[in-house]
Amino acid sequence: MRPWQYDPLLKVGHLTMRFGGLTAVDNVTFQVARRDITALIGPNGAGKTTVFNCITGFYKPTEGTVELRQPGPHDFRLERMDDHDINSVARVARTFQNIRLFQGMTVLENLMVAQHSMLWPASGYTVGALLGIGGFVKAQNEAVEFACHWLERVGLLARADEAAGGLPYGDQRKLEIARAMCTRPLLLCLDEPAAGLNARESDGLNELLFSIRERDGISILLIEHDMSVVMRISDHIVVLDYGKKIADATPEEIRNDPSVIAAYLGVPDDELAEVEREVHL
Amino acid sequence: MSALAETGKPFGQRLQSALGDAVIGGLIAFLLFSLLLGLRMVDKVTGLTLEPRPWLLITAVAIVFFGRLLLSLFVWQAEYPITKPFAKFFTREPFDRRDLIVLGSVAAISGVMLLFRNPIYSLFAIPILLFLGLGSLRRLIVYFFPDLPYARIFVTVGLLFAIFFPLSTYFLEKTFHLGLPLRYWFDLAILVLTYIMLGWGLNIVVGLAGLLDLGYVAFYAVGAYTFALLATHFGLGFWICLPVAGAVAALWGIILGFPVLRLRGDYLAIVTLAFGEIIRIVLLNWTEVTNGPNGVSGIPKPTFFGLPFTPIAAGGGETFSSFFGLKYDPLQGIIFLYYVILALALFTNLVTLRLRRLPVGRAWEAMREDEIACRSLGINTTVTKLTAFATGALFGGLAGSFFATRQGFISPESFTFIESAIILAIVVLGGMGSQLGVAIAAIVMVGGFEALRHTDWLEEIFGPDFDPSLYRMLLFGAAMVAIMVWRPRGLVAARDPTITLGEARAIPPDLVKEGRA
Amino acid sequence: MSYFLQQLINGVALGSIYGLIAIGYTMVYGIIGMINFAHGDIFMVGSFIALILFLILLSLGVTMIPLALLIVLLVAMCLTAVWGWTVERIAYRPLRESFRLAPLITAIGMSIVLQNFIQVAQGARVKPLQPVVTGGYVLSEGGGFSVILSNIQILIVVTTLVLMVLFWLVITRTALGRAQRACEQDRLMASLSGVNVDRTISLTFVLGAMLAAVAGLLYLLYYGVIDFYIGFIAGIKAFTAAVFGGIGSLPGAMLGGLIIGLIETFWSAYFSIEYKDVAAFSMLAIVLIFFPTGLLGRPEVEKV
Structure with missing residues (x-):
């Protein structure tokens, strides 16, 4: 048994997603361990984002289970939950491949929206706050404080009052992560967080992800194309190709896995032996 | 067509291209107007006959031709646009x-x-x-x-004006007998305020939540009929019925909103339009309850804490004028109505401004920006959309019952699609989401529209056959097109942030989304 | 049964007219994603042009009805097309790539302008035309009720069918159709591949207006009276039809038109004439709840 199989936070079991005749994800099973950084990699069109969308509820999987094991007594069956409940109840947060910030709202507003699940009841479902009953002001101050904490962590505190859409690209990526973290998740799913970042920004991202794991004790599941990032930060890598899982191991093992290399280089099976030989040279 | 010559070309060349452009424009104008303006169908005993109007046609084509020629020469192609x-x-x-x-x-x-x-x-x-x-x-x-701080000064002055306008003009008139058309001024001001309130109400749905609603007038109608029917059947007063009418309209907002929430963009638009029409048709045909096309009349006016604005009280009690020892004047009742709608409109505005700073308002705006991101952040977009629909409908309902009490008579004719279109136009022209913009747009549209009613002096110019009221809607539509082409984002397009750490700065309009849902 | 058959015939004739207008909505929506609110009024303008043309021909003494019909049809199509082109040029083209709601408002503005222009230029009273196409076939008789298929109904359905086929060929076989489909998919990419986007969009409006003119002519012949307000009602119905069938889909528009026409006719015949519009609109809402993109519209996969 591999280390991530003992007491995983997330168990994806036999996940299958079909769109019409196309099977985008085919019987994929993997686990995400607590306080691990797990990477989901694979060539373009391998079905990584589809897996993400199934986990976060944007797609309902055709078959299979997605189980989130809480520290508490409850387990959540994510495939049966609504997308917003997956965030607010099961506490899984995500970012998007093409950044989806609220561009016309300020950086701080973005983070306030992220704390909606906490603030909405605190505002007495609006009625209380309108009438001035309940502790909305206190809750809001706490929310601002929490937002500032995260803005500081991603280095955007000075730009809190600027429009999110006006930030440079790298800052937008960081803000999206901060926004996801403001929902106070247990599992953070990042869809290509390093895409479009330069080397220095990419290093900063690595540090941020490490600190999220170490300091906040949050598990991270990420899709990434940048192998240097993946190899450096992941504890555990799952490789997809044509919707199927072809490898599930530590970075060290993945580096030497011939089927992974073949998948990336697009080598037909009969040439695999040759590739394998070359790799082991 | 406007393959415009680049600036800096010699005049001859510019003239040539401008002439070419103008000829084409004139030709198109000729094709457009040849039958429809050049000939007029006249009812004769023998049936329809045609009456040629060559001069009108020539004038129209000439206006287009020379208009385009001058514009090309001195504005579009000119090195120095005039x-x-x-x-x-x-x-x-x-x-x-x-x-x-x-x-x-x-x-x-x-x-x-x-x-x-x-x-x-x-x-x-x-x-x-x-x-x-x-x-x-x-x-x-x-x-x-x-x-x-011009924006703030503008708002403050506007607000002070709105508060003191009726009282000050009333006392001026009473003291100096200037012969001011007060009755007309107050009626117009009440009309403008009603549209401001409706604009602010719809602004919640369209401007903040980004949901395109083409049937807003339905809630206006629900509010008006709720009050009218309660008042005429059960003898209830305005102040009791007002919240009821608002609540009923909000309930309808939820009822109508629920089935259509899955719909996106223009599908939502057409279904809201359809609902608006359905409500109007039902009001028109459900004669037993609504009295059909004849409408409901005898709707009572609001009282001032139980004091009616009548010459003598019905039951022999006190009236407003007798209680305060004033001489009875019908204007008192109108001034009171003015303050009622001013209060209702300001209430709408204050609640909206407050809601924007609450989680629900931020969720609305976030939904306008990106619905998918909202859902990933744990926001239940169904609930959020319903709250927007219900809140918008609530204010529509309140405005509706005010409308009913002011008119004293309502019929389905007041709640046609064109009303929805005008309210939506006010919101979009004002700049979506901007409270100030909506107010300005309402004043410009309704006030301007009204100003066109008083164009008797134009008859002096164009002769006695000229009937300006015919051209009113034509100009209104043309103005809608022109303003929108001139400022597609509306008059006030920048967005104010709802929470800041430091000093608030407006967000440039090109970043603000308009909603897809 | 014979009553049913008669209503079916009436419904199909009415539905054909709606379908012709609906195509204009659906094409414009497909290519630039906007509701062309003025399209119903283009239809109204078309019917006025047709009426004036009839009166001209009448005063010129043209009595051969097929010839008159053909002339009116062709000239009305051309002149209405100019209107369609102008509306796009003035009110929509300047707003291309702008705020999505802006062209919706200019469209409503244009609709008001067209209605009132016609009212000012031609007067507000209803305009009658004595029957041009008369006669018909009695399909069945008996029980005191005869089922009549009138010539005008035949004309409506045949014209619609012919135009549909022609149109289908234009969209699927010609360079214009290809350019249109390219613009629908991705306007920027189409322009990069050498498609003149502005011209394609203009031609779309021209084609839509031509069909609206045909619908206007048929409406005039069928009902015999028009006024400046017919565009609004017919426009809303036709747009409903386009959405019903799945906006952006040409067969959908035709199907939607037929369904709306049938619902309206049957509801008036069997239930109450007052609530026929309520029936049509409610049916739309119900269909959209189960098929959020209409009957033949492409289901939308949410891109996350």
């Missing part, structure tokens, strides 16, 4: 000598035109001089006080 100095009135750029020459000569020509005392000349000269005067005033103020 409109440039006029546009500068609204910026802080300095005027150069050429600008001053243009403006000066235009002012001089207009002045001379006035001297002729010819109504046609005045028609052109007066607006130009007014524009120049106001523009210069603006530049002067900005020149001497460049850093004043």
